Amino acid sequence: MNKLLQTDGGHSDDHGLPPMSSIKRWLVTTNHKDIGILYIVTSLFFLVMGGVLALLIRLQLWLPRAPGEGLLSAFAYNQSVTAHGLIMVFWFLSPFAFGFANYIVPLQIGARDLAFPRLNALSYWLYLISGILLGISFFQGGTFNGGWTVYAPLNLPAFTPQVGATSAILALFIFSVAITAGSVNFLTTIHRMRAKGMTLINMPLFTWTILLTVWMMLFAFAALLAALMILSSDRILGTTYFSTTGTQGSLLWTHLFWFFGHPEVYIVFFPALGAMAEIFQTFTGKRIVGRKWFIAALVLVTVQSFVVWMHHMFLTGINLEIKTIIMITTIGISLPFDLMVFALIYTLIKGRIQFTTPFLFAFGGLILFIIGGITGVFLGAVVLDYEFRGTYWVVAHFHYVMVGGVTGLVAAIYYWFPKITGRMYDEFLGKVNFVLYFIGFNLLYFPLFIAWETPRRVFTYPPSLIPWHQMATIGGLILAVSFAVMLYNFFVSLSRGEEAGPSPWKYASTLEWALPSPPPLENWEGTPTYENGKLEFLPDNIKTDGGESTHE
Amino acid sequence: MLDFSFSFPLAGSNILQIFPTGSRNFIFDQIFFIFVLLGTIVGVIVIAYMLIQAYRYREGSAPKKDDVDRPKLGELPPPVDDGNKLLKSLLLSAVVVIALVVWTYGSLLYVEAQPSQVDGALTVEVEAYQFGFLFTYPDGYQSTGVLRAPVDRVTVLKITSRDVLHNFGSPDLRIKADAAPGHISETWFLAESTGTYDSACYELCGAGHSYMKADIIILENSEFEQWNKTKNKGS
Incomplete structure (x- = not known):
């Protein structure tokens, strides 16, 4: 080992940063792995917050309520359904996925960090600030209470005058800024900083899904950011872009929101899909079937995601010709997903399948996604969609898809836990977690298909549906317990888990598993390369241009 | 076209x-x-x-003997056509x-x-507001909270909103249409039996959303005509 490498190695242990046990470290860090951990931990706090709101909703729905009955007032109920949706979609799902993206993507492509580490830290801190602001908004006369879709003109001060409602809109605004900065950062990193030989087509599937996610974010959040800018202007400066009378307000907002909102569905789902694909490969001991078709399907969905938004508006002022076009594009976007589901299923064949906790969650997540997909076809048939609009069919369908995505991300946290902490989680508790989760999930969401005639965001419903809603509430409590088991498992395993070593998984193939767990601050000594068809680390001082090491 | x-x-x-x-x-x-x-x-x-x-x-x-090529650490995915x-x-x-x-x-x-061209169809204007529905009949008669319509005849609804976005829906009659301010959505239904059916708002519209409901009373044709003739006297 030469002198340069030694000094470099010694230097990389601290890099001038305080140790991980010091709070200051987490305030000043710009390292992608540190920020990944910050995202994961923060998003889990928001999961608890959104989950508590969900339980409040479910308890209110235990029985059909007259005004003033039950735990929540009508106003509090509307705040709960709104904030639950906003928190789960914006402050939990995407940031949770981007915790893994921060930690894992640079490792998978052989980059030492993201392209702009300080910008990355800024993204995180803006995300945290926006979330805190949303929390504060509850205490400013009530948070926004017009639904997570923030439809106009209910989103104007004339109808939602609370200061807290304005704070919630500003929180969303700041969040969108954070996302936009983050997407630029990831785009630059993935397109410009891959190791030699790591061509786009060779990238691991998790990295692929993150790349396509950030491309979608770049365009989708631009629309949301624009909409939020004019809405903030209406709320704070008194402009009247979203007029309280006339269709210009409600239709303009609905188009802008869903132009963002539909790609957002894939933005939150893709990372889970990528993680599931990696986990399937690792625990079946099989490479994914039809890899290039899988990637082609992902790319196709990314493009198509921007031409289906009006299927959220089949009853909202669009004519039959446009309905027909959107119906066709909507069927069109379901087909690449069919292909991806088949690819994952066929990967099982001739595998040597290890039913570890991450695999169980990925496998279970795929089952849930299939049910979500089939019930989604119902909504693609416009005549049926008319009747499902605003009912629990929609609620049940998108919870199967979105929380199906959460299932994939729970698989991801079990999968990468040994890499991030250097310790194994408890396999028995993991399996207990999965069983509780899967039972709780289906007990919570499946009865909602049966009770689909319940109108959304309403806490009165026909008494004949009481058993189904009570079943769902019990399922919700079981699902909550399963998350408590997960957090307990991780908490205990952090100090008591077995040492994981570089790779506890027999058939892991991506770069991160070639590194110590957790990887050192600078990830590796030397330079990773795939130039010769497989991973190698070149010593830093052997530079073809003879120049100095540049990462100082 | x-x-x-x-x-x-x-x-x-x-x-x-x-x-x-x-x-x-x-x-x-x-x-x-x-x-x-x-x-x-x-x-x-x-x-x-x-x-x-x-x-x-x-x-x-x-089987013990494994003839499948398993993934290896640090590999690039081999090009296969499967x-x-x-x-x-x-x-x-x-x-x-x-x-x-x-x-x-x-x-x-x-x-x-276009169902409004059907002979004998009844057309009723529906105006949604926070938090109820106002029904206006062809002769200008208005009622809130109750819509009366004849059985076995097409009823056309022209739906709009006075304030925020609402949605008028009746699960029993399979009606559903957005009520947007400044915009008229048209829909129709055909009730096949008499009785009282529920309808409600299907778009979150404010604190009273959970209780924004109306009854739809379907009458025999003769009863409906009778009511139609006498309705203005009562008000």
Whole structure:
């Protein structure tokens, strides 16, 4: 080992940063792995917050309520359904996925960090600030209470005058800024900083899904950011872009929101899909079937995601010709997903399948996604969609898809836990977690298909549906317990888990598993390369241009 | 251009027609039933296939001798061409999904056809507001909270909103239409039996949303005409 490498190695242990046990470290860090951990931990706090709101909703729905009955007032109920949706979609799902993206993507492509580490830290801190602001908004006369879709003109001060409602809109605004900065950062990193030989087509599937996610974010959040800018202007400066009378307000907002909102569905789902694909490969001991078709399907969905938004508006002022076009594009976007589901299923064949906790969650997540997909076809048939609009069919369908995505991300946290902490989680508790989760999930969401005639965001419903809603509430409590088991498992395993070593998984193939767990601050000594068809680390001082090491 | 030339009402009048037409309940029930049936069959087959393959290829069950090339740490994915089976499966699922949705398209055209041209149709304007519905009849009579309509006759609704976005829906009569300020959405229904049906707002519209309801009372034709004649006297 030469002198340069030694000094470099010694230097990389601290890099001038305080140790991980010091709070200051987490305030000043710009390292992608540190920020990944910050995202994961923060998003889990928001999961608890959104989950508590969900339980409040479910308890209110235990029985059909007259005004003033039950735990929540009508106003509090509307705040709960709104904030639950906003928190789960914006402050939990995407940031949770981007915790893994921060930690894992640079490792998978052989980059030492993201392209702009300080910008990355800024993204995180803006995300945290926006979330805190949303929390504060509850205490400013009530948070926004017009639904997570923030439809106009209910989103104007004339109808939602609370200061807290304005704070919630500003929180969303700041969040969108954070996302936009983050997407630029990831785009630059993935397109410009891959190791030699790591061509786009060779990238691991998790990295692929993150790349396509950030491309979608770049365009989708631009629309949301624009909409939020004019809405903030209406709320704070008194402009009247979203007029309280006339269709210009409600239709303009609905188009802008869903132009963002539909790609957002894939933005939150893709990372889970990528993680599931990696986990399937690792625990079946099989490479994914039809890899290039899988990637082609992902790319196709990314493009198509921007031409289906009006299927959220089949009853909202669009004519039959446009309905027909959107119906066709909507069927069109379901087909690449069919292909991806088949690819994952066929990967099982001739595998040597290890039913570890991450695999169980990925496998279970795929089952849930299939049910979500089939019930989604119902909504693609416009005549049926008319009747499902605003009912629990929609609620049940998108919870199967979105929380199906959460299932994939729970698989991801079990999968990468040994890499991030250097310790194994408890396999028995993991399996207990999965069983509780899967039972709780289906007990919570499946009865909602049966009770689909319940109108959304309403806490009165026909008494004949009481058993189904009570079943769902019990399922919700079981699902909550399963998350408590997960957090307990991780908490205990952090100090008591077995040492994981570089790779506890027999058939892991991506770069991160070639590194110590957790990887050192600078990830590796030397330079990773795939130039010769497989991973190698070149010593830093052997530079073809003879120049100095540049990462100082 | 799309063809709107459907005769009206067609309730069960043409058995040769492939797609369901008739009252909106009839259309919905027919299509929903087929979707639930096929959806359940497809779901059970696919999930059962997954479970069987996962069990069959569990670790330890496979023969000791392993002739499959397993993933290796630090590899690049080797170029293999194994997409054939995948594309075949895709084609099969595409045929099922496209056939289903195209089949329903005829019914969509029927529902979307201009029902106000039907002879004898009753037209009622619906104005949604925070938190109720105001119904206006052709002669200008207005009522809140109760819509009366005759049985076996098409009723056309012209729906708008006084304030925020609402949605007027009745699950029993399969009515659903957005009520947007400054915009009139048109929809229709055909009640096949008399009685009182629920309707409610299906779009979150403020604190009173959960209780924004109206009754739809379906009367015999003669009763309705009787009421129609005398309604203005009472108010």
